[in-house]
Amino acid sequence: MRSRTLVPVPEEPLTLDAVLTDEAVLSTYRRMFAALARDSGAVVDDPALVDIAETLFSAFAEAGEEWLTHEQMRFACRAYPADQFDNRLRVLKGLGAVREVFPKPNQLRYRASFTSVVGLMFIRRMMSDGGQSEMHRLLALEDLNVADPRTTMEEARQSAVNLARAFRLWALELITLTTGTIEELREQAPKLWGTEEIARRAQGLHGTILTRWPELDRVCTDLRAAIYAYSDASRRAAGRLADSAGTTRNLTLLPTETWRTFAQTASRERLAAVLDGFVFDAPAPWHDPAAIARAVDEAPRPAPAQPTPPRSHLPDPGPDSALDSSPDAAAERLREVAESLLGDGSRVALADVLGDDWPSARRVLADLTTVDLRPELPYRLAWSDGLTIDPEGEPSWLSHGYLERT
Amino acid sequence: MTSTDHSGAVAHVRARAGGPLWLDAGVPAPAGMVRLTRPDATGQALPVWPDGVTPSLLEEYQVAPVPVERAGETRRVLAAVLKCCWADLSVDPWPGRPAPVELVLDTYRALIGRTDDLMRNWAIGALRRLHDSAWIVMSDGVVVLGPRCALWPVESHAQLQELVRRLPEPERPELTVVRDADIVAAAESAPEGAGGRVEGGAPEFGDVLGAYDERRRAELVAAYMAVEHAAEPVQEVRFAALRDPALRHTLGEMLARRGRALIQHRDRWTSGFDDAHARAATTYEPLTRADGEAGATVPDAAPEAAGEAVAGAGSPDHHGTASGDGSLPHHGTSIDAGSPPGHRTVAGDGGGAGRGRHAAETGLGVSERAVLTLVLVHSVAIPRAEGLLPEDSWLSPHPTPVDELRRHTQLPIGELEAALRGLRHAGLLSQVKAGEEAGGYVPGPQFHRLTPAARRRLQEELILAAGPSTPLAAAVRARRSAQTREPRG
Numbered sequence: 001m002r003s004r005t006l007v008p009v010p011e012e013p014l015t016l017d018a019v020l021t022d023e024a025v026l027s028t029y030r031r032m033f034a035a036l037a038r039d040s041g042a043v044v045d046d047p048a049l050v051d052i053a054e055t056l057f058s059a060f061a062e063a064g065e066e067w068l069t070h071e072q073m074r075f076a077c078r079a080y081p082a083d084q085f086d087n088r089l090r091v092l093k094g095l096g097a098v099r100e101v102f103p104k105p106n107q108l109r110y111r112a113s114f115t116s117v118v119g120l121m122f123i124r125r126m127m128s129d130g131g132q133s134e135m136h137r138l139l140a141l142e143d144l145n146v147a148d149p150r151t152t153m154e155e156a157r158q159s160a161v162n163l164a165r166a167f168r169l170w171a172l173e174l175i176t177l178t179t180g181t182i183e184e185l186r187e188q189a190p191k192l193w194g195t196e197e198i199a200r201r202a203q204g205l206h207g208t209i210l211t212r213w214p215e216l217d218r219v220c221t222d223l224r225a226a227i228y229a230y231s232d233a234s235r236r237a238a239g240r241l242a243d244s245a246g247t248t249r250n251l252t253l254l255p256t257e258t259w260r261t262f263a264q265t266a267s268r269e270r271l272a273a274v275l276d277g278f279v280f281d282a283p284a285p286w287h288d289p290a291a292i293a294r295a296v297d298e299a300p301r302p303a304p305a306q307p308t309p310p311r312s313h314l315p316d317p318g319p320d321s322a323l324d325s326s327p328d329a330a331a332e333r334l335r336e337v338a339e340s341l342l343g344d345g346s347r348v349a350l351a352d353v354l355g356d357d358w359p360s361a362r363r364v365l366a367d368l369t370t371v372d373l374r375p376e377l378p379y380r381l382a383w384s385d386g387l388t389i390d391p392e393g394e395p396s397w398l399s400h401g402y403l404e405r406t
Numbered sequence: 407m408t409s410t411d412h413s414g415a416v417a418h419v420r421a422r423a424g425g426p427l428w429l430d431a432g433v434p435a436p437a438g439m440v441r442l443t444r445p446d447a448t449g450q451a452l453p454v455w456p457d458g459v460t461p462s463l464l465e466e467y468q469v470a471p472v473p474v475e476r477a478g479e480t481r482r483v484l485a486a487v488l489k490c491c492w493a494d495l496s497v498d499p500w501p502g503r504p505a506p507v508e509l510v511l512d513t514y515r516a517l518i519g520r521t522d523d524l525m526r527n528w529a530i531g532a533l534r535r536l537h538d539s540a541w542i543v544m545s546d547g548v549v550v551l552g553p554r555c556a557l558w559p560v561e562s563h564a565q566l567q568e569l570v571r572r573l574p575e576p577e578r579p580e581l582t583v584v585r586d587a588d589i590v591a592a593a594e595s596a597p598e599g600a601g602g603r604v605e606g607g608a609p610e611f612g613d614v615l616g617a618y619d620e621r622r623r624a625e626l627v628a629a630y631m632a633v634e635h636a637a638e639p640v641q642e643v644r645f646a647a648l649r650d651p652a653l654r655h656t657l658g659e660m661l662a663r664r665g666r667a668l669i670q671h672r673d674r675w676t677s678g679f680d681d682a683h684a685r686a687a688t689t690y691e692p693l694t695r696a697d698g699e700a701g702a703t704v705p706d707a708a709p710e711a712a713g714e715a716v717a718g719a720g721s722p723d724h725h726g727t728a729s730g731d732g733s734l735p736h737h738g739t740s741i742d743a744g745s746p747p748g749h750r751t752v753a754g755d756g757g758g759a760g761r762g763r764h765a766a767e768t769g770l771g772v773s774e775r776a777v778l779t780l781v782l783v784h785s786v787a788i789p790r791a792e793g794l795l796p797e798d799s800w801l802s803p804h805p806t807p808v809d810e811l812r813r814h815t816q817l818p819i820g821e822l823e824a825a826l827r828g829l830r831h832a833g834l835l836s837q838v839k840a841g842e843e844a845g846g847y848v849p850g851p852q853f854h855r856l857t858p859a860a861r862r863r864l865q866e867e868l869i870l871a872a873g874p875s876t877p878l879a880a881a882v883r884a885r886r887s888a889q890t891r892e893p894r895g
Contacts, residue, residue, distance in 0.1 A: 251786065251787045
């Protein structure tokens with residue numbers, strides 16, 4: 001057998017919401033088993049404990065006739081802490097949900113009880129809808145029962161009495177909700193859904209019993225009264241919800257799926273009927289004369305097509321070939337320019353070397369500035385504060401400066 | 407309130423919800439409306455504003471008016487229509503004379519200097535929006551100025567004249583099969599095709615406003631225009647007539663005469679249809695001519711066109727044109743095909759005119775109402791049920807994806823596009839753009855204008871429709887039947 005390591009499951013941070021959800025689940029558990037519990041602390045205090053039982057049962061189902069050893073059970077529940085697992089196993093064994101395969105000492109293999117598994121399924125279903133669909137199933141079963149020729153009158157009477165009791169208690173719970181806070185009512189509202197159908201089924205059942213055993217008249221009257229009380233209480237609770245102020249709050253009372261189904265399956269006419277009788281403004285934007293004039297002024301003008309500059313029709317290779325693009329060529333040219341200006345001297349005034357036409361002077365100045373900016377060339381420009389102004393000459397403004405050899 | 411007051415308010419509700427009202431020959435316009443009388447003495451009635459102001463007053467108060475879709479383009483197209491239809495600048499622009507749609511398009515083309523098909527499609531979209539909002543009337547490839555053009559104040563006509571003069575004349579090659587002059591002549595020969603005069607139009611607030619000095623009166627009028635025409639509810643502190651309870655009371659009286667009521671959202675105010683008048687308007691017998699009397703071209707009012715557009719979109723022959731701006735026919739098809747789907751050809755179709763006017767009463771067409779319901783379910787009800795929408799409001803930050811509307815509903819796609827366009831134009835839906843794929847539609851600013859009773863009724867109607875067999879729906883029905891049984895006037 002390969003060796004396995006147990007990896008601790010990271011604990012989820014305990015939020016207030018999680019605590020509240022757990023508490024709601026636990027309170028349902030407690031209520032469901034109140035009738036069976038020996039003392040008030042007898043029901044689990046952590047919903048995870050029920051998950052352990054469920055995990056165990058599914059492991060038993062997979063194991064089949066191999067049954068399970070203690071180690072295998074522990075392995076199936078490896079996601080849960082050891083102490084929780086031990087606690088659960090002890091209780092399940094004690095109550096007979098998990099038993100030895102053969103009742104003899106040192107028995108190492110265990111089996112699960114079918115009754116407990118069915119019980120757990122029932123618990124899970126009760127959890128998901130508060131017992132409402134159980135009531136549906138119960139009514140359907142009872143309906144089959146009373147129609148069965150083997151059913152005795154006593155059985156039918158018992159069935160009617162039980163149902164009457166259930167409906168009375170349900171009605172009482174709804175009445176309490178109706179008189180309680182609106183928030184609580186809104187929260188518990190899902191218990192109200194489908195009540196019409198339950199009442200109808202119950203009335204059907206009542207009718208069957210009464211037709212078959214007219215003697216049960218008195219019990220049936222009780223059942224009928226209980227059903228009416230229940231329908232009435234649910235209508236009143238819903239009425240209070242409908243009356244509760246708010247513009248869109250009651251929309252929460254229909255589950256998302258109902259809304260989606262409506263949106264996806266309703267015909268065009270059914271959708272439109274929702275807004276029958278509502279009046280909305282017709283589109284009536286105002287186009288002010290000033291705004292119209294502004295819009296015309298701001299009209300996007302197409303960019304005028306720009307004419308291409310005229311080109312010579314003769315072939316013109318351009319100065320491309322004349323350019324020496326080798327890396328040292330530029331530096332060499334600048335050195336030649338500087339040397340030609342300096343001649344033998346180490347220093348020459350700019351005023352002497354610039355010609356008297358601006359285009360050529362400009363070119364020389366540009367070259368000299370480049371020379372000055374290249375540290376690898378041994379020439380510098382030195383400027384002084386002097387300035388010669390000669391309106392007739394060219395350039396008419398000339399800063400005094402020197403080209404120096406360094 | 408006297409019964410005449412009442413019917414006046416109901417008429418105003420109908421005009422606001424359905425565009426200009428049709429009046430039979432000789433029937434005067436309700437108080438507070440201008441009568442646009444046609445040569446055959448029938449006419450249309452359109453509300454006017456107190457003290458000669460227009461909604462452009464909002465600019466002075468820096469309050470955003472209801473946004474205009476593609477405003478620049480729409481107004482340039484309106485300028486082109488004006489250039490074509492306002493032949494005699496020495497008289498008022500309305501009614502002007504009919505002009506062929508193609509001439510308008512050529513004028514617009516000369517104005518913006520573009521000639522591509524995209525520009526043409528945009529221009530046709532703008533024409534359709536102008537038609538839907540009664541600024542122009544388009545039928546049979548002919549355009550005339552719509553009733554709303556009669557609301558331009560006389561002082562502003564000089565500005566419009568100057569504008570029309572400087573618009574460039576289109577260069578028109580004589581290629582069209584039918585000459586412009588023939589189209590115009592045909593349109594003018596129709597009994598209602600051209601001509602008309604503006605009558606009346608004194609706003610009816612004289613007695614209410616007369617008690618106030620100049621400054622207060624201006625404050626009242628400003629607040630009136632702000633609550634009636636601003637896109638969103640306006641802040642109380644910005645308007646003296648909203649801050650001062652006495653002035654606010656007078657403002658409420660002014661609004662009541664138009665079938666409106668003040669609606670408060672914390673420290674902001676807007677106006678909406680008052681419940682009683684809104685109910686009356688949906689069941690009210692109108693002042694219009696008898697159905698079937700008209701035998702020729704009827705220049706349609708706005709919502710009628712919207713209703714027809716929706717109805718027409720379902721039929722195969724309208725399908726192509728109704729499915730969106732981009733799919734309009736290209737240049738070179740006939741003028742009639744190029745005209746938008748919102749408009750109908752009514753020669754000899756008196757029943758059609760009657761139907762159209764009936765649609766005007768309710769405002770929105772079936773598809774539009776269906777799409778609006780779907781958006782309310784997806785943007786409000788579902789987020790609400792999932793606890794994602796804390797605010798108790800019909801506005802929502804959760805967009806309904808267009809894909810959801812397109813794929814997971816029973817609505818034909820062609821109707822969907824036309825309905826979305828109409829609802830967007832009316833401010834009932836706002837488009838939310840987010841990235842490439844995301845985004846969609848949320849309920850528009852008009853949902854600010856529902857009264858508390860209307861909000862609540864909307865909630866109830868949705869519950870009745872989506873969960874008709876729930877006890878909640880049963881409770882709603884029970885309460886309603888109890889209310890109707892109680893004596894109510």
